[in-house]
Amino acid sequence: MKNLENKVAIVTGGNSGIGYAAAADLVAKGAKVIITGRNKEALAKAKSELNVTGIVADQSDLKSIDNLVEEVKAKFGKVDILFLNAGIAAFAPLNSASEDHYDSIMNVNVKGVYFT
Template sequence: MRFDNTCVAILGGNSGIGLAAARQFAAEGARLALTGRNPQTLHDAAEELGALAVRADMGDVEQTRAALAEIEQVLGGIDVLFVNAGVGGFAMVPEVTETFWDDIHTVNLRGAFFAIQNALPLMRDGGAIVITGSIGSLAAVPGNVAYAAAKAGLRAMARIVAKELLPRRIRVNLISPGPTETEIFKRDASPEQIAGMREMLSAVVPIGRMGTAEEVASAALFLASREASFINGVDLYVDGGCLELG
């Protein structure tokens, strides 16, 4: 198994892509630590997988720092860090408020950067960092300006971190999902709205459907594994061809 005796910390591991990745890492022998904001889904995921669960909001740097310290204390050094936590939100340019902008950037960019910074002293040399980006960082989608800017900043940050960590042989890569079946797009929506959203999103994917959380998670596992030992600083599009073929 690819992750036997490997400590994997997943920030945002209690739902969606993070939970799908947690299940796959566990199936391949990893010792898991999960963080998340929702105590119930975090508890459920930890029970299912036998993982260490630490409640933390990635938008709060101190909470993340404390969570990482607990992970290191309980499980030892971190071999793989999967920075998956994030928030979304749509608003056209005239409707973007400072609060809206800051809420998205505080988690998706600021929180992600300081999570990585605080994890570095706890990571073993030769490890891997995988970050969840988005094709939104490149696609000019109306209403997506705040989210796209945060994910574009994340992409730029990751490439510099990858260069700086070369002496420690810690690889840093992104996965950028396209339209994906997760709970986020279903939240607070009726079955009819969900069906309509699914149809609309599937229509923009050249492969003809939305991706699954498991498909995106598999890409994260690949980049974290020794199979990707010669891959560093990439942004891997897991998008059914949206950017390449659209």
């Protein structure tokens, strides 16, 4: 059922895994879908396979998020669905986990979600 026609959806981290599957489902339901990812090659492959718009964006970087917003605004004018899927997991023993390690995880998984 194409009940999402004329809807614009963004899926962060849409170039693989859960984000890829969500993007495919949104396309099947008729949405215009934008996927994001940091890996340009993986993003291009997913964009081609899913027939969606791909935008390189790093959810840990506020300037990158601002660029994403501006590009989507210019091309689509609106966003109806926002699936904040981008995330990372990096494991380390507690006694060797540094502040940089913690910040890298929190910048993508929390800060990126909040500011997007």
